[in-house]
Amino acid sequence: MLDIALLRRDPERVRESARRRGQDSAFVDRVLELDETRRRxxxxxxxxxxxxxxxxxxxxxxxxxxxxxxxxxxQIAALDAxxxxxxxxxxxxxxxxxxxxxxxxxxxxxxxPPGAGSDDNVVLRSWGEPRAFDFVPKPHWELGETLGIIxxxxxxxxxxxxxxxxxxxxxxxxxxxxxxxxxxxxHNGYTELxxxxxxxxxxxxxxxxxxxxxxxxxxxxxxxxxxxxxAEVPLTAxxxxxxxxxxxxxxQYCSHTACFRKEAGAAGKDTRGLIRQxxxxxxxxxxxxxxxxxxxxxxxxxxxxxxxxxxxxxxxxTMLLCSADVGFNSxxxxxxxxxxxxxxxxxxxxSSCSSCTDFQARRSNIRFRRDAKAKPEFVxxxxxxxxxxxxxxxxVLENYQRADGGxxxxxxxxxxxxxxxxxxxxxxxxx
RNA sequence: GGAGAGGUGGCAGAGUGGUCGAAUGCACUCGCUUGGAAAGCGAGCAUACCGCAAGGUAUCGGGAGUUCGAAUCUCCCCCUCUCCGCCA
Numbered sequence: 001m002l003d004i005a006l007l008r009r010d011p012e013r014v015r016e017s018a019r020r021r022g023q024d025s026a027f028v029d030r031v032l033e034l035d036e037t038r039r040r041x042x043x044x045x046x047x048x049x050x051x052x053x054x055x056x057x058x059x060x061x062x063x064x065x066x067x068x069x070x071x072x073x074x075q076i077a078a079l080d081a082x083x084x085x086x087x088x089x090x091x092x093x094x095x096x097x098x099x100x101x102x103x104x105x106x107x108x109x110x111x112x113p114p115g116a117g118s119d120d121n122v123v124l125r126s127w128g129e130p131r132a133f134d135f136v137p138k139p140h141w142e143l144g145e146t147l148g149i150i151x152x153x154x155x156x157x158x159x160x161x162x163x164x165x166x167x168x169x170x171x172x173x174x175x176x177x178x179x180x181x182x183x184x185x186x187h188n189g190y191t192e193l194x195x196x197x198x199x200x201x202x203x204x205x206x207x208x209x210x211x212x213x214x215x216x217x218x219x220x221x222x223x224x225x226x227x228x229x230x231a232e233v234p235l236t237a238x239x240x241x242x243x244x245x246x247x248x249x250x251x252q253y254c255s256h257t258a259c260f261r262k263e264a265g266a267a268g269k270d271t272r273g274l275i276r277q278x279x280x281x282x283x284x285x286x287x288x289x290x291x292x293x294x295x296x297x298x299x300x301x302x303x304x305x306x307x308x309x310x311x312x313x314x315x316x317x318t319m320l321l322c323s324a325d326v327g328f329n330s331x332x333x334x335x336x337x338x339x340x341x342x343x344x345x346x347x348x349x350x351s352s353c354s355s356c357t358d359f360q361a362r363r364s365n366i367r368f369r370r371d372a373k374a375k376p377e378f379v380x381x382x383x384x385x386x387x388x389x390x391x392x393x394x395x396v397l398e399n400y401q402r403a404d405g406g407x408x409x410x411x412x413x414x415x416x417x418x419x420x421x422x423x424x425x426x427x428x429x430x431x
Numbered sequence: 432g433g434a435g436a437g438g439u440g441g442c443a444g445a446g447u448g449g450u451c452g453a454a455u456g457c458a459c460u461c462g463c464u465u466g467g468a469a470a471g472c473g474a475g476c477a478u479a480c481c482g483c484a485a486g487g488u489a490u491c492g493g494g495a496g497u498u499c500g501a502a503u504c505u506c507c508c509c510c511u512c513u514c515c516g517c518c519a
Contacts, residue, residue: 043481046488053488056500060449069499076499243441243478369441373460373476 001101001362007031017107020114020323027100034100038093045086052079102205103212106359108323109295109332115322121335122322127306128315130339135403139342140394141273144170146405147426150274161271162263162278166393169419169428173396173409174281176417178256178389181283181308183416185386188304190254190285195234197258198225206240206364207233208329208356218260218278227260231284232383236356237364239288243376244368250289250297254386257282274394275348281389285353287382288366294355294380295332302334302353305386309350311412314395315339317347330354336387338395350391353384 007014007028015025055072062068113122144150149170155163166174182192204210204226209217218227228234235253244251259282270276285304289297302318309316321333333354337347358378361367367376400408407422414420419428 039481042488046481049489050487052499057450059499065449065499073499080499245441371460376478 001359002104002107003358003362004031004035004097004101006107008035014104014107018104020108020112021105021326022116022324023105027104031097031100034093034097038090038097041086041089041093045083045090048079048083048086052076052083055079105328106326106331106357108326109355109357111295111320112326112332113320113322115324117322118325120322121325122320124318124320124334126315126317127310128313128339130315130341130345131399133341137341137398137401138405139273140397143397143401143405143407144274144394147407147422147424149173149422149426159278162276164274164277169422169426170393172419172428173413173417173422174389174393176409176413177392177396178281178283179416180311180413181386181389181392182254182256184308184311185254185283185285185304188252188307190252193235193238193253193255195228195231195238195255195257197228197260199228199233199237200224201226203233203237203240207236207360208363209233212328215264216262218262228257229261230259230282230383230385231255231257232286235284235286236288236360236381236383239366239379240364242366244288244366244379246290246368246370249368249379250287250293253286255284256389257284274390277390280391283386283389285384285386288361288368288379289382290368290370291358291377291380294357294382297380298332298334298353298355298382301382301384301386302336305336305351305353305384308387308392309336309338312392312396312410313412314392314399314410316350327352327354329356329359331357331359334384338391340395340398342398348391348395350395351385351387354382356381356383 002014011028011032015028018025018028055076059065059068059072113120115121138146141150141152145152147169149167151165151167152163155165158165186192198220201210201224204217209226209229213229217229219225234257235255238253239251258279260279263276263278266276274280285301287297287301306316306318316336316338319335319337321335326333331354333352335349336351336353338350340346340348357380360381361378364381366379366381368379369376396410396413397407400410402408402424404424406424409417409420409422411420417428419430421429421431423429
C-alpha cells in the first residue's frame with residue numbers, strides 16, 4: 001500500500017509511476033479529493049468531541065457529580081446528536097480511500113526502464129554458454145517419461161491437469177536440489193523457517209496477494225484460509241505487527257515450501273511438462289532491510305540466486321523488468337531466466353527477485369527503530385526465488401541429458417543426491 | 432469437539448466506573464557521580480491521525496452496547512494457554 005502522505009507530497013510521482021505501468025492515474029486526484037474531504041470532516045468531528053469531553057470532565061471535577069450530570073445532560077445530549085451525525089462520514093471516506101489505495105501497485109524505482117510488455121525487458125547480463133548438443137535434445141517431459149521418473153498420466157488421474165508425480169531418481173533429484181539450495185542459503189546468512197502452507201485472509205492481504213489476486217489462489221472459503229502461492233507470503237509476514245531493533249537488520253529468511261497456483265489466466269500455456277503446475281516446490285529468499293540498503297541488498301539477493309545457477313552450470317541471463325512487467329508489490333524486479341535446450345532452445349524464468357520497498361511493510365505493519373529514541377520506520381521487504389525447484393529440476397534434466405536419455409548430475413548436486421547419474425533405465429547410479 | 436483460564440506500552444505486570452494513555456519493575460536514552468566502569472541519584476521514554484503551533488482526537492485483542500463518563504460493566508467475535516476427547 002502506498003503512503004497517502006506520498007500522494008499529498010508528490011502526486012506527480014505517483015501519477016507517473018502509474019502511467020509507466022500502463023495504468024490509469026485518475027485515482028490520484030480521486031484519493032486526494034477524498035483525503036481533503038476526510039480531513040475537513042475529521043476536524044469538525046474532533047472539535048465536537050473535545051467540547052463533549054470538556055463537559056464530561058467538568059462533571060468529574062464537580063463537588064456534586066449527580067447534580068452536575070443532571071444539569072449538563074441536555075447539553076451533552078445535544079452534542080451527542082451532532083457527534084453521531086458528524087461521525088458517519090469519516091469511516092465511509094476511509095473505506096473508500098483504503099479500497100482504492102489497496103489496489104494501487106507500488107511506485108516504480110527510477111531505474112526501471114520504460115516498456116509496454118515483457119519484450120521490453122532489458123538483458124543486463126548473461127552467464128554460461130548453452131551446451132552444443134551432437135543430438136537433438138529432448139524436452140524434459142519426454143526424458144522424464146522415458147526414464148520413468150516423471151508420471152504425468154497418473155497425476156492427471158489423481159488430480160487433473162497441471163500436476164505431476166515424481167518417482168524414484170526424479171523425486172530424489174528434486175529433494176537434492178532443494179537441499180542444495182537450502183545449504184547455500186544457510187551459508188549466505190539466511191535463517192531457514194518451516195512455515196504454514198495455509199494462511200489467513202489477513203496475512204494474504206498484508207503481503208499484497210489480496211484482494212487483487214484472489215482468483216489466482218486456492219482457498220477454503222469456509223475457514224477463510226488460502227494456500228500460499230509462494231513462501232514470500234509467510235516469510236514476509238513473519239514479523240507482522242512488530243517493531244524491530246535496527247541491530248537485527250538486515251534479516252534474511254529462507255524456506256522450502258510447496259506453492260499452489262490456479263494458473264487461471266494461463267489456459268493453454270505451458271500445458272506440457274513441469275513448467276507451469278498447480279503445485280510446485282520453491283526455495284524462497286526474503287530480506288527485511290532499512291530503506292537505504294534496499295537496492296544494494298536486492299543486488300545481493302539476486303547474486304545469491306545467480307550463484308546457484310552458476311554452481312549448477314546452468315546458463316542463464318539476468319533481466320531487468322521494464323515498467324509494464326514489474327509486479328504489483330514490487331518497485332524493481334530482476335528475473336533470472338535459465339537456458340532450456342529443448343524446442344530449439346530458449347530462456348525461461350526460474351527466479352524473480354524484487355524490492356517491494358515499504359509497500360508490503362506498510363500493509364504488514366513491520367517497522368524498526370534506528371535507535372532507542374527514534375520513531376519506528378517501515379522496513380523494506382525483498383524477495384526472490386532461490387530457486388524454483390521444479391523448474392531447476394527440468395533445467396537439469398534438459399541441459400544434462402545424454403544421447404542415451406540418461407542424465408549426468410551437475411557436481412554440486414551429487415553430495416545432496418547421493419548419486420551422480422540417472423541411467424537410461426531411470427535408475428540412480430553412483431559411479 | 433467439550434471444559435476452564437487469559438489477552439494492558441519494547442518486555443514483565445498493576446489497575447475493577449471519573450483527575451488513567453495508564454502504577455511499578457526491566458530494557459533503553461540523557462545528565463549527575465567516577466580516574467574509568469558498576470551501583471546509586473535525577474530526568475526522559477507507546478502509536479496513529481488532525482493542526483504552522485498551542486493543542487486536539489482516537490487507541491488497554493476486535494466489534495457492538497450500558498453510562499454524563501468504560502482498560503474497568505454487558506453481549507458477540509478472534510486469538511493464546513491448560514485439561515479432556517479425537518487424530519498424522
